[in-house]
Amino acid sequence: MSRTKIYEGKAKIIYATEDSEIVIADFKDDATAFNALKRGTIDGKGKINCQISQVLFQYLEQCGIATHLIDCPSLNQMRVKKVKILPLEVVVRNIAAGSLCQQTGLPLGTVLAQPLVEFYYKNDALGDPLLTHDRLLLLKLATSEQIDQLQELAKKCDRALCEFFSNCNLTLVDFKLEFGTDSNGQLLLADEISPDTCRLWDNLESDPQNRVMDKDRFRQDLGKVENAYEQVLERVLAQSNFRSK
Ligand code: TMP
Ligand code: ASP
Helix, strand or coil, X not given: CCXXXXXXXXXXXXXXXXXXXXXXXXXXCEEEXXXXXXXXXXXXXXXXXXXXXXXXXXXXXXXXXXXXXXXXXXXXXXXXXXXXXXXXXXXXXXXXXHHXXXXXCCCCCCEEEEEEEEEEECCHHHCCCEECHHHHHHCCCCCHHHHHHHHHHHHHHHHHHHHHHHXXXXXXXXXXXXXXXXXXXXXXXXXXXXXXCEEEEECCCCCCCCCECCCHHHHCCCCCHHHHHHHHHHHHHHHHHHHHC
């Protein structure tokens, strides 16, 4: 079936459907890092990330978090409620890594006393800068009420996801969420939750490079990128099957 493409991003293509309230997200194998300065392909990533995201969205729905997920017509396609994406990346950190270490000098692996919720401006031309509460209001990126709501939702997702991944023998170091509003103005968790958007460390590995199970393997040229993504999928599916018994 030929579909109308609405939007193409770095990791997904969004297609229209016959229902104006529903779109299809087609997950790609393309990988980018550092604002697309680095480009490549991770074989099988589209199917892997779509399946992982499906399990995690279903799980979060069970935890009382509204998401855009409807169902998956194929392994790399997700039918989702059409939302207006807020131009924000909501990042939650449990352990210091990535830009937090670079910008604050905190040593990699520092366990944070409480989860840190941060907002970044989803704007490639500006390099996705970190926002303050007042800048969010200044730029009208979210209302004060939405900021509070997003912080609570992000922390709720963090608690639920930390527990889920812990049962997969994975530590959720940090992750990025995106939210959108549906035609009724309801805030829905959107986009994806996958090794592209989370840092996950293998609890069965102590070596700081071998334990990396996410896109940092691609960002830092650590090798065995596909293996890590496949391993995360395997553990997530096993945990999902265990939970449904
Ligand atoms: P950071 O340490 O580079 O700021 O990344 C924090 C988390 O957000 C990490 O889990 C990776 C994820 N992330 C994305 O999903 N997309 C992005 O564009 C960036 C920069 C980070
Ligand atoms: N997704 C972002 C990009 O391409 C950055 C990242 O994930 O590191 O550019």
